[in-house]
Amino acid sequence: MGEYVVGIDLGTRYAEAAVDIPGRGVSIIPNRWGENRAPSMVAYTKDGLVAGEDAARVMLTEPESVWWDMKRRLGSDWTARVGGRSLGPEEMLPPLLSLLREDAEAFLDTFVSSCVLAAPAHFGFPERGALARAARNAGFERVRIVNEPTAAALSAGIDGRFLVMDFGAGTLDMSLVEGDGGVFQVLDSEGRRDIGGLDIDRLLAEWLCRNAGVPLSRPDDPRASLMTREAENVKIALSHAKRVTWRAPAGLAADGGRSVDIERAEFESLIYHLMEEILNMVVKMWRKYEPDRLLTVGGSSGIPLLRRMLAERVREPDRVGSSGSEYAVVAGSALYAHQGRERLLIDVLSESLGIMNADGEVVPLLRKGAPLPARARQAFTASGSGSIEVTVARGERRVRGADRAGRILQTLTIDKISDGETVEVDFKIDGGGLLHVEVKRGANTSRRTISLDFDDSDGTPCDLASEMRIREDRIAKLSGGYPGDYRARLLNIAKDARLLKNGDPSLRWQALAVLDNMIAELERAPAK
Amino acid sequence: MTRNAEFEILGLSSDASWDDVKRAFRRLARAYHPDVAGSSGTRKFAEITEAYMTLKDAAHGLGKIPARRSPRAGAGRTSGRGKPIFEKFKRLWRMILSFRRKRRTKEKHSAGAGVSPAAARFIDGVIARAESEMRGVLSRGEESAARVKSDAIIRRLKSRRPAVTLLALGRLSRSGVSDETASAAVEHFRRNIPRGEVLEALLDVFSNSPKRGDMIRALLPHAAGFSEQEAVTLLARLKRWKSGAEFLRPFLSHKSPEVISRALSCWPEDAVSDERSELVFLLRKDDEEILIPLLRVLKREHPPRRAGGRLLSLMRDHPSPAVRALASAIVRGQKLG
Numbered sequence: 001m002g003e004y005v006v007g008i009d010l011g012t013r014y015a016e017a018a019v020d021i022p023g024r025g026v027s028i029i030p031n032r033w034g035e036n037r038a039p040s041m042v043a044y045t046k047d048g049l050v051a052g053e054d055a056a057r058v059m060l061t062e063p064e065s066v067w068w069d070m071k072r073r074l075g076s077d078w079t080a081r082v083g084g085r086s087l088g089p090e091e092m093l094p095p096l097l098s099l100l101r102e103d104a105e106a107f108l109d110t111f112v113s114s115c116v117l118a119a120p121a122h123f124g125f126p127e128r129g130a131l132a133r134a135a136r137n138a139g140f141e142r143v144r145i146v147n148e149p150t151a152a153a154l155s156a157g158i159d160g161r162f163l164v165m166d167f168g169a170g171t172l173d174m175s176l177v178e179g180d181g182g183v184f185q186v187l188d189s190e191g192r193r194d195i196g197g198l199d200i201d202r203l204l205a206e207w208l209c210r211n212a213g214v215p216l217s218r219p220d221d222p223r224a225s226l227m228t229r230e231a232e233n234v235k236i237a238l239s240h241a242k243r244v245t246w247r248a249p250a251g252l253a254a255d256g257g258r259s260v261d262i263e264r265a266e267f268e269s270l271i272y273h274l275m276e277e278i279l280n281m282v283v284k285m286w287r288k289y290e291p292d293r294l295l296t297v298g299g300s301s302g303i304p305l306l307r308r309m310l311a312e313r314v315r316e317p318d319r320v321g322s323s324g325s326e327y328a329v330v331a332g333s334a335l336y337a338h339q340g341r342e343r344l345l346i347d348v349l350s351e352s353l354g355i356m357n358a359d360g361e362v363v364p365l366l367r368k369g370a371p372l373p374a375r376a377r378q379a380f381t382a383s384g385s386g387s388i389e390v391t392v393a394r395g396e397r398r399v400r401g402a403d404r405a406g407r408i409l410q411t412l413t414i415d416k417i418s419d420g421e422t423v424e425v426d427f428k429i430d431g432g433g434l435l436h437v438e439v440k441r442g443a444n445t446s447r448r449t450i451s452l453d454f455d456d457s458d459g460t461p462c463d464l465a466s467e468m469r470i471r472e473d474r475i476a477k478l479s480g481g482y483p484g485d486y487r488a489r490l491l492n493i494a495k496d497a498r499l500l501k502n503g504d505p506s507l508r509w510q511a512l513a514v515l516d517n518m519i520a521e522l523e524r525a526p527a528k
Numbered sequence: 529m530t531r532n533a534e535f536e537i538l539g540l541s542s543d544a545s546w547d548d549v550k551r552a553f554r555r556l557a558r559a560y561h562p563d564v565a566g567s568s569g570t571r572k573f574a575e576i577t578e579a580y581m582t583l584k585d586a587a588h589g590l591g592k593i594p595a596r597r598s599p600r601a602g603a604g605r606t607s608g609r610g611k612p613i614f615e616k617f618k619r620l621w622r623m624i625l626s627f628r629r630k631r632r633t634k635e636k637h638s639a640g641a642g643v644s645p646a647a648a649r650f651i652d653g654v655i656a657r658a659e660s661e662m663r664g665v666l667s668r669g670e671e672s673a674a675r676v677k678s679d680a681i682i683r684r685l686k687s688r689r690p691a692v693t694l695l696a697l698g699r700l701s702r703s704g705v706s707d708e709t710a711s712a713a714v715e716h717f718r719r720n721i722p723r724g725e726v727l728e729a730l731l732d733v734f735s736n737s738p739k740r741g742d743m744i745r746a747l748l749p750h751a752a753g754f755s756e757q758e759a760v761t762l763l764a765r766l767k768r769w770k771s772g773a774e775f776l777r778p779f780l781s782h783k784s785p786e787v788i789s790r791a792l793s794c795w796p797e798d799a800v801s802d803e804r805s806e807l808v809f810l811l812r813k814d815d816e817e818i819l820i821p822l823l824r825v826l827k828r829e830h831p832p833r834r835a836g837g838r839l840l841s842l843m844r845d846h847p848s849p850a851v852r853a854l855a856s857a858i859v860r861g862q863k864l865g
Contacts, residue, residue, distance in 0.1 A: 032689060098687075102684075102687050102688075102689045102691075102692045103689075105684070105691070105692050105695055106689060106691035106692055106695075109695070110695065111680060111684065111695060111699070113680060139680065139683050139684075141676065141680070178550075180550075180551065180554050181554075182558070183554040183555075183557060183558055185550070185553075185554060185557075339563045340561060340563035340564040344557060344558055344561055344563065344564065346554075346557055346561065367581065369581070369584070370577065370581055371553075371557070371577045371580065371581075373562055373570075373573075374574075374577065375574060431562055431563055481643070482643060482647075482651055483643065486651050486655065489655050489659070490655060490658075493655070493658050493659055493662050496662050496666060497662065497665075499666060499669070500665070500666065500669040507665055507668055507669045507672060510665050510668075511662065511665045511666075511669075514658055514661045514662050514665060515658075517657075517658070517661070518654060518657075518658040521654045521657075521658075522654060525647070525650060525651070525654075526646060526647060526650055
């Protein structure tokens with residue numbers, strides 16, 4: 001049954017959605033304002049939270065009740081004061097995601113409850129989990145996450161080894177991808193969250209203020225974001241013109257300020273050190289893998305200086321796709337929804353995951369570079385009773401004092417453990433790019449499960465099936481000695497559990513628990 | 529395990545190059561990746577990625593001997609790592625064993641062998657308990673699936689985008705309106721005025737619902753805010769549903785004479801008399817299309833004495849003969865003159 005799955009590129013500055021319709025290919029979904037992309041903004045008005053163009057309009061009158069650049073704050077403890085409440089990114093993004101969902105529903109004339117969300121490659125699991133939760137708060141029941149540069153690679157759909165550089169407003173991401181007859185395998189990904197087009201805008205805004213006699217606003221001043229947007233427009237104009245004249249709009253300068261001319265050369269000297277830094281990253285990756293092609297996506301990759309430097313020192317960059325590089329990520333996300341039909345993308349784990357012991361050593365369970373989805377289990381036997389802590393950490397090096405906060409994902413305390421008890425830690429990264437950690441203790445069947453999800457969805461239908469199979473086998477075996485009708489009833493109970501396809505995922509685990517109890521009782525059966 | 533095993537998993541001979549390994553891995557992924565093969569591919573995919581990772585380490589010179597048991601692991605690994613082939617045989621052997629056992633038990637049963645009464649009592653108890661527990665889980669599952677469905681509809685009903693609200697109403701007209709959905713809709717439209725197509729679809733959906741009255745009451749405060757066409761649509765429904773005067777009254781203050789006229793023309797016969805003052809108030813209007821239905825209603829309603837002056841002037845001076853005739857009929861009938 002063909003339910004539509006929309007691909008979403010929730011950019012720092014613009015949000016876009018697309019859908020891959022079998023037989024028709026990828027369409028960019030026009031929004032309610034007739035545009036292909038909506039500003040990634042959320043504003044608070046008397047009607048509640050509004051997003052997109054509606055929020056951009058509020059920007060003109062009440063810039064202090066408009067928020068943007070929220071995606072980069074996912075997973076952090078940033079909050080916005082909204083109508084007397086503090087809301088984190090997970091609550092601020094849903095209006096924007098709902099807007100995209102509704103536009104898709106109006107476009108496709110049906111409910112849409114599944115999406116593929118593109119996320120920066122450097123996003124860790126907590127950020128991905130938060131992004132998925134935001135999407136679920138926006139009414140998406142099934143969410144998968146794909147890396148932005150890999151999505152772009154998927155939409156490019158070319159064979160050979162290529163480096164994709166995704167340079168957007170808020171992030172710089174690179175992925176090294178090998179295309180081979182419809183299979184796209186990611187070999188390496190790297191990203192920086194501290195370099196983006198916004199940084200260029202801020203540099204330029206500063207320059208413009210200084211030269212036009214406009215007082216500089218503090219970064220938390222709403223006028224500062226207005227100024228950055230002004231700078232963005234100047235920056236874009238400078239990609240096409242050699243010289244741009246700018247005059248501060250009313251509201252920024254009390255006396256209107258004076259108009260100021262900026263030459264492209266002046267601008268380029270302003271951003272040169274940033275470009276140099278980016279280029280070093282590209283060159284490093286290029287030397288390591290020696291790819292055949294360089295693909296660029298993202299608005300900021302159009303900067304002439306960057307393209308010139310790339311052409312001189314690396315390779316003439318190709319832009320992805322015919323629909324323009326701006327839509328490469330969203331088109332790739334839409335294609336990823338039909339992953340496995342014509343194109344198969346195999347992404348890799350970008351950092352090792354493991355369990356940290358008391359000395360800060362990390363025992364890796366899943367290694368960097370492992371193809372996804374992946375799963376690993378590790379069993380420990382307790383020596384001595386009491387409580388133990390299981391600490392999930394990323395990276396492989398020893399965790400030292402300073403990087404604890406960044407490296408430790410979660411710590412779980414297991415109480416009342418008895419000597420010799422087995423504790424099993426189960427790491428699973430599902431096809432949607434989300435991490436699930438489970439700690440199981442006790443004997444195989446009647447085990448208690450503590451879930452350490454970074455994502456509260458279950459995303460585990462496949463796994464459930466295999467868990468079911470294990471129990472069905474066991475029940476089939478245990479029921480061997482009983483007459484046929486008993487056996488049939490026992491097996492029917494097991495089969496019933498498979499009916500729980502929709503609804504609250506925790507019920508599926510409850511069904512497994514029923515089977516586990518039954519198995520435990522059967523194991524204690526008296527002699528026949 | 530030897531490295532040969534890993535080559536074997538990938539279907540390669542042990543002298544294969546790293547490029548061969550990559551190619552083989554991708555070819556197998558095309559068949560066993562869970563996105564292609566579903567859950568049945570999970571195990572095999574884990575096996576081939578494991579083999580691939582080991583060979584990758586080896587190819588990049590990082591490879592310790594692949595046949596390692598991590599010295600740091602306290603207890604043995606329980607993942608698929610390092611035992612795929614053996615595992616396969618074990619499974620096969622288990623299958624054979626269980627098959628043989630099955631055959632044996634079958635023979636036993638066909639020979640009439642049963643279980644002891646104690647064992648039967650025991651198994652009955654186990655089955656009954658498990659069945660009732662599973663029934664509980666399944667019914668909670670059905671409830672929760674229904675809730676997910678109705679949450680999805682309610683969320684879209686509340687959309688600011690009419691096209692999406694229409695989609696939700698379309699779903700409701702096919703599936704019927706649950707109480708929960710109905711109350712959510714009533715609450716929503718009490719605060720948000722449904723326009724045009726949305727209003728029509730909403731009325732269609734609620735026309736056979738027991739919550740129809742609640743919905744209409746929620747819409748009435750918007751009466752003055754509806755466009756003429758919207759108000760007329762709503763009034764047509766109210767007429768069909770034979771709604772009482774309380775539902776019609778809010779429309780008497782609508783700015784369109786057409787709407788007032790329609791409201792009056794479906795005024796119920798048995799309307800209580802405390803509506804009269806509003807009707808008398810309307811006598812001040814001069815529009816023929818309002819006055820004619822209004823006078824018809826008043827004729828039934830025994831207008832109060834204070835209306836007499838206006839009725840007399842309508843009888844004498846109104847340009848429309850129909851208005852004059854109706855007014856005079858009332859004046860004569862009630863002896864107001």
